[in-house]
Amino acid sequence: MTTASLRGLDGRVALVTGAGQGIGAAIATRLGEEGCRVAVNSLQPAKAAATAERLRGAGAVAHAFPADVADASQVDDMVSGVEETLGPVEILVNNAAYLDMERMLDQDPAIWNRMIDVDLTGPFLCARRVLAGMLGAAWGRIVTISSIWGLIGAKGATAYCSAKGGLVEMTRALDAEVGGAGVSASAIAPGIIDTPQLASDAGFAGISVEEMKARYATQDLVGRIGTPEEIAGVVAFLASDDGAAFRGQTLPVTGGRSE
Amino acid sequence: MLLIAAAAVDEGVAELARSMGELGPTLLLSPAGKAPPGVDAAVAAADLTTAEGAARDWLAAEHMHDPVDVLVTVPAPVPESPTKVGDVTDELWSVCLRDNLSVAAHAARAAVPGMIRRGYGRVAMVTWRLDEPAGYVALATACGAVRHLARTLASEVGEQGVTVNAVSVAPGRLPDAAPAVRLLCSPDAGFVTSEALVPVGGPA
Numbered sequence: 059m060t061t062a063s064l065r066g067l068d069g070r071v072a073l074v075t076g077a078g079q080g081i082g083a084a085i086a087t088r089l090g091e092e093g094c095r096v097a098v099n100s101l102q103p104a105k106a107a108a109t110a111e112r113l114r115g116a117g118a119v120a121h122a123f124p125a126d127v128a129d130a131s132q133v134d135d136m137v138s139g140v141e142e143t144l145g146p147v148e149i150l151v152n153n154a155a156y157l158d159m160e161r162m163l164d165q166d167p168a169i170w171n172r173m174i175d176v177d178l179t180g181p182f183l184c185a186r187r188v189l190a191g192m193l194g195a196a197w198g199r200i201v202t203i204s205s206i207w208g209l210i211g212a213k214g215a216t217a218y219c220s221a222k223g224g225l226v227e228m229t230r231a232l233d234a235e236v237g238g239a240g241v242s243a244s245a246i247a248p249g250i251i252d253t254p255q256l257a258s259d260a261g262f263a264g265i266s267v268e269e270m271k272a273r274y275a276t277q278d279l280v281g282r283i284g285t286p287e288e289i290a291g292v293v294a295f296l297a298s299d300d301g302a303a304f305r306g307q308t309l310p311v312t313g314g315r316s317e
Numbered sequence: 318m319l320l321i322a323a324a325a326v327d328e329g330v331a332e333l334a335r336s337m338g339e340l341g342p343t344l345l346l347s348p349a350g351k352a353p354p355g356v357d358a359a360v361a362a363a364d365l366t367t368a369e370g371a372a373r374d375w376l377a378a379e380h381m382h383d384p385v386d387v388l389v390t391v392p393a394p395v396p397e398s399p400t401k402v403g404d405v406t407d408e409l410w411s412v413c414l415r416d417n418l419s420v421a422a423h424a425a426r427a428a429v430p431g432m433i434r435r436g437y438g439r440v441a442m443v444t445w446r447l448d449e450p451a452g453y454v455a456l457a458t459a460c461g462a463v464r465h466l467a468r469t470l471a472s473e474v475g476e477q478g479v480t481v482n483a484v485s486v487a488p489g490r491l492p493d494a495a496p497a498v499r500l501l502c503s504p505d506a507g508f509v510t511s512e513a514l515v516p517v518g519g520p521a
Contacts, residue, residue, distance in 0.1 A: 230520055233519075233520075234520075237519075249508065278475070279471055279472050279475030279476070279510055279511055280475040280476060280478075280480070280507075280508065280510060281475065281476035284508035285508070288505070288506075288507055288508040289508075291503070291504070291505025291506070292500070292505060292506065292509065294505070295496075295500045295505065300496035300499065300500065301496070301500075302518070303493065303496065303497070303516030303517060303518050304497075304514075304515075304516055305518055305519050305520070306519055306520040307515070307520060307521050309509070309512070309514070310509075310512055311506075311508050311509050312508070312509075313475070313508045313510060314471050314472065314475055314510040314511035314512075315511075
């Protein structure tokens with residue numbers, strides 16, 4: 059069974075935050091394959107440049123826009139740069155996130171604050187900055203990457219879970235506020251995905267990354283962890299015309315482990 | 318190939334079948350045994366309302382066509398008028414369960430073993446989402462049961478490469494399910510299983 063082409067993506071300007079690696083890089087790649095003109099954000103300039111270079115090598119239009127999404131002035135500058143280089147942002151994928159596994163009782167408030175700033179306030183800052191353009195054009199998609207841990211919680215990740223749970227409600231409220239007339243907000247709650255983040259999880263659990271993957275694989279219904287590409291495909295769907303019916307919702311992509 | 322299993326084929330099923338057609342060859346199982354106008358699908362006459370009929374007709378259909386790697390079950394049409402719960406007859410209750418829950422279960426029991434053998438399959442069970450279920454208690458019950466059938470079946474077949482999900486749409490708006498079903502039936506949705514999607518243009 060082939061993948062049907064997704065409608066409404068070709069030629070759109072898409073900004074993907076946290077696209078230097080993992081899920082974000084896969085999303086940028088997929089949107090590039092769908093014909094989007096991709097703005098690649100990462101906190102680390104070298105990683106943003108590498109992803110953009112790789113997309114261009116595959117024939118996509120892509121540029122790097124390094125910035126810290128937790129900093130309003132950097133977000134403003136980043137989006138201005140995208141507007142000047144590629145045009146107004148039509149698709150925003152709020153993917154950038156930071157997770158440092160640690161017991162809450164041991165956690166320095168500064169670390170807590172940083173996770174909330176990046177994981178929850180970052181998507182707000184980015185959405186706020188691009189929404190005026192979307193509303194003016196009467197077309198826009200904001201797809202936010204929440205997490206299964208925002209639905210069910212996880213030990214060692216209280217700040218991250220708080221932020222990701224907040225994104226579920228932010229998406230619902232945001233769509234209620236600005237959705238309709240071509241603009242919508244939706245979200246995805248990925249399950250355990252094969253990304254560099256697993257090294258942190260393994261460190262917290264005191265086991266190897268391979269052991270961590272094997273342990274996680276027993277916790278869903280498909281007997282394996284997911285791939286970044288499996289998240290990217292659903293992001294592309296939600297950003298396309300085909301995904302318009304999921305306004306305000308968070309789709310779990312978890313291998314069957316959403317509750 | 319893609320199999321659509323229906324207790325009855327109306328214009329909604331026909332439109333869904335047309336929309337699914339772009340994914341590949343389609344086989345429509347229905348009691349009437351003929352394709353609705355404008356639907357480019359093979360059709361096999363099948364009585365999915367009984368386990369015996371489903372098994373018998375499935376064997377015949379499978380013999381004639383390519384292996385099925387996608388199964389889409391659709392709900393029976395919404396009754397034209399509501400019935401208060403006290404007036405629901407035994408027959409109305411059992412017909413509603415039969416044409417929604419039993420049809421989905423029989424089709425899945427027929428199609429899923431082959432998917433497991435081949436290590437790949439997609440099942441999407443479409444149901445109605447009743448925002449105002451008063452007068453439709455039998456239908457709401459049957460649709461809820463189909464959703465849980467999907468979620469539970471997913472837990473039994475997930476490790477064999479088969480995903481099972483439900484899609485709920487507003488009563489009578491079956492074609493609204495098409496984009497979500499296309500997603501679920503594509504390789505993109507390999508990590509989506511045991512979910513109940515609600516493509517209704519707003520919060521679930």
